[in-house]
Amino acid sequence: MILLLDVGNTRLKWGLREGGQWLAQGAFAHDEAWTFDAVLPPPGRIDGVCGASVVSPELRQRVADALAAWGHAPQWLTPTRSCCGVRNSYVNPAQLGADRWAALIGAHAHGAAPCLVVTAGTATTIDVLDAEGVFRGGLIAPGVDLMRRALAGNTAQLPLADGGIVDLPTCTADAIMMGCLHAQAGAIERMYRQVAGLPGASCLLNGGAAAQIAPLLDVPLRLIDNLVLDGVAVVQAQGCFR
Structure with missing residues (x-):
């Protein structure tokens, strides 16, 4: 065990x-x-x-x-140059976060390539894995809660409050929540263009904010719990x- x-x-x-x-x-x-x-x-x-x-x-x-x-x-x-069928295109492979590397290996093991591998946690990482198992590159952005805390900590009038999931917010808490969620969804959908034209392409989404972001995405989507653990x-x- x-x-x-x-x-x-x-x-x-x-x-x-x-x-x-x-x-x-x-x-x-x-x-x-x-x-x-x-x-x-x-x-x-x-x-x-x-x-x-x-x-x-x-x-x-x-x-x-x-x-x-x-x-x-x-x-x-x-992280290394290659492992378990995945190749790492980072200029310095060891600088890639171990969680991102594990998630890419997990995605490849799920048979998901080509795909966009997204982990929505404290930070949101958005990585491209091609059909040959090559990690082509990706993005790191603040996660939903980091965005919310940044607004509360750096503005005089915006509170750190729990907002709801609504299409057209009519109160500040909801406006903050939906602004942060749409920022995540927008980054994911823009990066999905990198694989959108490839046969069988999909987006694999995991992490603590995955369930909140998923309904906003207009891309082929698979929710997978604990993709990093799968890669490990x-x-x-x-x-x-x-």
Whole structure:
């Protein structure tokens, strides 16, 4: 049994996998207790820990400390020029975020290429994967909540409030929410033009804001939960952690 991790900017997502199947998945926010003893099998039953991380060394150490009782130091994914059928076109492959790399590998394993791979989290990443499994490039933008907080923190009259999902907002909270969501959808649809003319092209959307953004998109769409964990699982299964 393997514990797989996706350590993002605001949450740690985890999954237990055995024999090519997910046994359980869950998440902890960084500002809450990581009660692994309540969700994981007892020490001795986990054979290894592998993950993708975009956080500081200090937060990685917090992960290692929280899992020390299980006896395995986490192995962290490092983006390379190629892995598991995906090739990396970044000028410096190691500078690509490990979460983006894992999501691309997960998308390829789902048989989704050519596609646009979108993770809508603290940041929104929008990446192009062609039919040959080549990551051609992509964008990084502030996520929905970051956009909302930026407006509240840098303007005198716009509050940080929960807005509703409406077609034509008639109050400020709704206007902010829909403005941020449409900004996300617009960036995704513009980038989708890069693959729109290719046979079988689609957009794979995952992340915490995926369910809010999805109804606004006018592109062929697949919602896939935990695409980063799927990619980490592929890399682990093929023995490519180092």
